[in-house]
Amino acid sequence: MLRGSKRPSRGxxxxxxxxxxxxxxxxxxxxxxxxxxxxAPDVLTLATTTSxxxxxxxxxxxxxxxxxxxxxxxxxxxxxxxSLQLARDGNADVVLVHAPGLERKFVEKxxxxxxxxxxxxxxxxxxxxxxxAGITNAENPAxxxxxxADAEHDFVxxxxxxxxxxxxxxxxxxxxxxAEPDPETFVLRPTGxxxxxxxxxxxxxxxxATEKQAYTLADRGTYYAFALSEPARTDLAILYExxxxxxxxxxxxxxxxxxxxxxxxxxxxxxxxxxxSADVQEMIGQYxxxxxxxxxxx
Amino acid sequence: MLLDALRNAIRLIFSLxxxxxxxxxxxxxxAGLSTLIASLLGIPLGILIAEHEFRGKRAxxxxxxxxxxxxxxxxxxxxxxxxxxxGPLGPLxxxxxxxxxxxxxxxxxxxxxxxxxxxxxxxxDRDVRKTALATGANTRQVLWTVFRESRFGVxxxxxxxxxxxxxxxxxxxxLGGNVDRFTRxxxxxxxxxxxxxxxxxxxxxxxxxxxxxxxxxxxFQLIQGGQK
Numbered sequence: 018m019l020r021g022s023k024r025p026s027r028g029x030x031x032x033x034x035x036x037x038x039x040x041x042x043x044x045x046x047x048x049x050x051x052x053x054x055x056x057a058p059d060v061l062t063l064a065t066t067t068s069x070x071x072x073x074x075x076x077x078x079x080x081x082x083x084x085x086x087x088x089x090x091x092x093x094x095x096x097x098x099x100s101l102q103l104a105r106d107g108n109a110d111v112v113l114v115h116a117p118g119l120e121r122k123f124v125e126k127x128x129x130x131x132x133x134x135x136x137x138x139x140x141x142x143x144x145x146x147x148x149x150a151g152i153t154n155a156e157n158p159a160x161x162x163x164x165x166a167d168a169e170h171d172f173v174x175x176x177x178x179x180x181x182x183x184x185x186x187x188x189x190x191x192x193x194x195x196a197e198p199d200p201e202t203f204v205l206r207p208t209g210x211x212x213x214x215x216x217x218x219x220x221x222x223x224x225x226a227t228e229k230q231a232y233t234l235a236d237r238g239t240y241y242a243f244a245l246s247e248p249a250r251t252d253l254a255i256l257y258e259x260x261x262x263x264x265x266x267x268x269x270x271x272x273x274x275x276x277x278x279x280x281x282x283x284x285x286x287x288x289x290x291x292x293x294s295a296d297v298q299e300m301i302g303q304y305x306x307x308x309x310x311x312x313x314x315x
Numbered sequence: 316m317l318l319d320a321l322r323n324a325i326r327l328i329f330s331l332x333x334x335x336x337x338x339x340x341x342x343x344x345x346a347g348l349s350t351l352i353a354s355l356l357g358i359p360l361g362i363l364i365a366e367h368e369f370r371g372k373r374a375x376x377x378x379x380x381x382x383x384x385x386x387x388x389x390x391x392x393x394x395x396x397x398x399x400x401x402g403p404l405g406p407l408x409x410x411x412x413x414x415x416x417x418x419x420x421x422x423x424x425x426x427x428x429x430x431x432x433x434x435x436x437x438x439x440d441r442d443v444r445k446t447a448l449a450t451g452a453n454t455r456q457v458l459w460t461v462f463r464e465s466r467f468g469v470x471x472x473x474x475x476x477x478x479x480x481x482x483x484x485x486x487x488x489x490l491g492g493n494v495d496r497f498t499r500x501x502x503x504x505x506x507x508x509x510x511x512x513x514x515x516x517x518x519x520x521x522x523x524x525x526x527x528x529x530x531x532x533x534x535f536q537l538i539q540g541g542q543k
Contacts, residue, residue, distance in 0.1 A: 095512070098511055098512065103512060176495060177507065177510070213497070214494070214495035215492055215494050216493050216499070216511070217492075228400050228411065
């Protein structure tokens, strides 16, 4: 488009050569790792949520599994919805997720073999310390959301079909007509301008809520990771906690070899036996960040 | 899987999905506004640098050319820190808003508009200036003549800048935050749906993005053709 640009310069040729060499080197490199994975049967792909991965728990306990079995664990951390999709497409061998409703469907449709409870923690409603909507005195978590809706104070939603998003929709459902289902996706949400659905992970959601001084629903582990880090990455406080409605159970499910014969079912079975064993359950219960316990064993 | 996704993508596009249209409109208005602002600043700046000899001109040109490859995430991060609640521009509350994104995009493409304009102007014939001066034109009239002569290259600068904004995701994601109904664009929505495993929808958004870029380019080509 620029005049005279049709004449390729020597520099241009050199740049192209360097670029192609770089590309070739990269493809060769990436290709070889792929082959290693295929040749070695002792790699297990675990699809899990950002909350478990961000908490540092897996990095703490996985070396024990690798030492005992010689199987390397490849952790892919996404939201629960995306993790289950990875598994449905046969791109994971085992999932560790926290959305009981989605998990049941996953097993019923034959993609997963069986749900095994692993651990639990809970969700908390966090927001600005001044608590402008006054949710500290709410009777239950759904009432807390109703108070936020009444005050029309900013609320940030994961909006990504993760376990946390599923829990949030469950709470909106209890509030009755405070939220309406989207006609296409059936996602339940309030219609006001104060409701911000960002379609991203837990960490990003807490960051946006902090910037906007908004309320949000967070899992306790990720919240602690943000609030207790040095320097603290959020100044939001826990304003509502406790009760059965905020219970957050995690399950592990092996991907069915009937749907995807290529999955490493043997390693997945070993992983489930291992993570539900008494030893590992004790390790999970003892895992703390800055002195705070993040998960309870079953 | 790819075929299914492709089929779903095409269906979504032709059903003129309301969300897809909303994201496309937002992407286009952000790109249009940023390109307009960057052009108003960058074209005069490019002409001024090209038409004046001063100490350190070579250094300025080198810096400009380096900034052509400015990484979107760096611009996004820099502006984020400016607009953040605790940052110097925090009181304006522009983070996670469309104007916030536009600020980042303008910074991203200003070097593109300036550098391309500079190159285009520097390449215009010396005779254009002499003729203009000979006919008694003042400095402003000479600059205007030079601009008219280099309009072909300047249009290319504007197209490149627009294309950069419409297709980039770093600035839009960091400064916009992908907030539904407020700052979600074609590119940030695509990233979100890839992360969520909704590949059909992601692919549909990607195809819409391609279609948008294509139509804009065709449009500019027509404008350029009309100028010849």
